[in-house]
Amino acid sequence: MWDTYLYMTLLGVGTGLYLFNYRILTPPLRILGSTIAITWLGTGYSIYIGAVHHKPNIHVYHILIIIQYALYGLMFEKLIDQPLVKRIIRASLVLFALISLSLSLTIQPWNQYNSYATTLFNALIAIWSSYYLWRMFVDIKVEALEQEASFWISTGLLFSSLGSFFAQGLMNYLLVNTANYAIMVYWIHELMDFILFVFFLLAIYIYLRYLPHTQRS
Template identity: 35%
Template sequence: MWETILFFTFATVCLLIYLWHWNTLTIPMKWIGIAHAINTLTLAVGTIMTLNNVDNNLYIFHFSLLLLHTAYALAFYFAIDHLLTRKLILVSIGLFITISLIFSATIQPLNEFNSYSRVLSNLLLAGMSLRYLYKLFVEVKLARIEQNSFFWVSVGLLFTSVGSFFAYGLMSYLIGLSRYHAKQIYLLIDAMNFLLIGVLIVAVYVETLFTLKRHNR
């Protein structure tokens, strides 16, 4: 129980930081804040339902994932000023929503954990993160890359997406064999969520700090 309280405390602090700095955030960072709000709200509702002995709360994770993935994808859409890449991101959003709904209607219905959709989401987000990092290192070649807030977001999402990609893939296999081992994998996913929240906090402070310095010059 203590880890749940710690997580929601950390997540709430992160959300309040984004809200406090909302007017100074760029459009990509605002979408990251929206994504974090969706994720936090979903986990809070899911936890409340579990504490109230609701038989099945998995359906909310099916539908919230569509919103969460869309928010993250739109953040990359506005962060990458490359026409073809932007078109591909929009297409990927439509494909992801379509495929996820098909999964929810067939192989992983609303009363089952949607690990296949999450694997697909993490694969797409990892690709977007790599595309943004390619832009920074190859196309733009920033001298002080640590002063770019979305660099931190991309690194955080790349690391957690790759880790979650394998974790969710393994968990979809383990759920049918051993719920104990599946739970251990889920604890790993929780650890990566903590890491991502920490990176998101760093990103918003990097953005506000260096934006303020540039305005004061």
């Protein structure tokens, strides 16, 4: 249970920080702030109906993942400069929503864990974040990577999505073959989430730390 409290606390602090500074954030950071806030609200709602009303709550994650991908996708669409990649990302937003809804309506209904959609989500996020990191590295547009909020966001997303992607695959295998190690995979999954939101907090700290004084007021 402590991990849920910690997770919700990280999300809550992130939401507060991003919304408090919303006015001075760049468009991609505003979108990220909205993603954190929606994740916080969605997860909070899911915990509420699960813990208080003792009702199934998995359907919340079926919807939440579509919104999350739409917002992350929009964020990368703003960050990436290449027109073709922008178009592909925009197309993927619609495609992912359609595929995810189709899966929810067919092979993984609303009362089942949406592992296929989650796996696709992680794969796509890993692609966009690694592409953005690669462009950053190749284009050499910024003075120092570590002073760029988008570097920390992309690194966090890349690492957590790759980790979750493999953990997800391993989880399915373990649940079918041996459930003994499933708990380990669960914790790795949790660790990835913690890392991701710690990186988001780090990103806003870096952004505010290196924001020119003229843009603060």
